[in-house]
Amino acid sequence: MTNTDRRISLITGANKGIGFEVARQLGKAGHRILLGARDASRGNEAVKTLQAEGIDVRYIAVDLTDPASLTAAAADIEANEGHLDVLVNNAGISLQGDGLPGVADLAVVRQIFDTNFFGAVAVTQALLPLLKKSASGRIVNVSSGLGSITLNNDPAWEYAAVKLLGYNGSKAAMNMFTVLLAAELKEHGIKVNAANPGYTATDLNGHSGPQTIPEGAAETVRLALLPDDGPTGGFSATEGTDPW
Numbered sequence: 001m002t003n004t005d006r007r008i009s010l011i012t013g014a015n016k017g018i019g020f021e022v023a024r025q026l027g028k029a030g031h032r033i034l035l036g037a038r039d040a041s042r043g044n045e046a047v048k049t050l051q052a053e054g055i056d057v058r059y060i061a062v063d064l065t066d067p068a069s070l071t072a073a074a075a076d077i078e079a080n081e082g083h084l085d086v087l088v089n090n091a092g093i094s095l096q097g098d099g100l101p102g103v104a105d106l107a108v109v110r111q112i113f114d115t116n117f118f119g120a121v122a123v124t125q126a127l128l129p130l131l132k133k134s135a136s137g138r139i140v141n142v143s144s145g146l147g148s149i150t151l152n153n154d155p156a157w158e159y160a161a162v163k164l165l166g167y168n169g170s171k172a173a174m175n176m177f178t179v180l181l182a183a184e185l186k187e188h189g190i191k192v193n194a195a196n197p198g199y200t201a202t203d204l205n206g207h208s209g210p211q212t213i214p215e216g217a218a219e220t221v222r223l224a225l226l227p228d229d230g231p232t233g234g235f236s237a238t239e240g241t242d243p244w
C-alpha cells in the first residue's frame with residue numbers, strides 16, 4: 001500500500017514534550033503522523049490522545065540508540081507508506097554528570113552525543129532513501145540556542161552560565177550536520193534546517209523554562225511546513241535567525 005493522499009511526517013521522541021506538540025500541530029495541518037517513540041506503551045498512549053483529536057496518526061518504534069529499530073522503522077515505512085515527506089529529529093536528552101569541559105563525566109558526554117548527535121544522524125541516514133522519494137522533503141533538526149558557538153562565546157548572553165560540554169557540544173554538532181546535509185540534499189529538493197525551540201517548560205529541564213510547549217514547538221512546525229521557495233541550511237527561532 002502506498003499512502004499518497006497526505007504529507008507523511010515522522011517525529012522522533014514524540015510521546016511527550018515538544019515532539020508531541022509538533023506531532024499534534026503537523027497532524028492538525030493535515031499530515032499523516034508517524035509518532036516515533038522508544039517505548040511502545042508511552043508511544044501508543046500519545047497516539048490515542050492525538051487520535052481522539054481527529055489526527056491521522058500511528059505509532060512507530062524509534063530508539064535512536066538501537067540501530068535495529070531504525071532499520072525496522074525504515075522497512076515499515078517503505079512497506080506501508082511508500083515514502084516520507086518530513087522528518088523531525090526532535091528526540092534529545094540532557095543528563096546529570098554533564099558540565100564544564102574540565103570536569104564533565106566523559107561517559108555521560110558520550111551518552112548525550114549518542115542520542116542527540118549520532119542518533120539523529122543514524123535515523124536520518126536510515127530514512128533518507130524514503131525522503132528522497134518525496135516531491136518536497138523536509139528535515140528539521142531540533143537544536144538549541146545552547147548549540148550556538150557564537151552565543152556560547154558571548155559572556156553577556158543570558159544563558160552564558162550554562163556551559164554543558166555534552167549537551168551544548170551535541171547541539172553544535174547537530175548544527176554542523178544541518179549545514180552539511182542541506183548542501184548534500186539541495187539537488188534533491190530536500191530542505192534541512194535547525195530549529196531553536198527556546199527555553200521551554202518540559203521534563204528535560206524539570207519544567208523550568210518560561211515558554212509553554214506550544215511556543216517551544218512553533219519554529220519546528222514552521223520549518224516542517226516550509227514552502228518549496230523556503231530556505232535551507234538555516235538555524236532559527238521564532239524571533240528570527242540565530243547565529244551559528
Ligand code: NAP
Binds near residue numbers: 019203
Ligand atoms: P522531553 O520532554 O524530555 O522529551 C524528549 C523526548 O525524547 C521524549 O519523547 C524521549 O522519550 C525522547 N528520547 C530520548 N531519548 C531517546 C532515544 N534514545 N530514542 C528515541 N527517543 C528518545 O524534552 P523536550 O524539551 O520536549 O525536548 C525535545 C527536543 O527539544 C530535544 O532535542 C531538546 O534538546 C530540544 N530543546 C529543548 C529545549 C527546552 O527548553 N525544553 C530547548 C532547546 C532545545 P522518553 O519519554 O521515552 O524518555
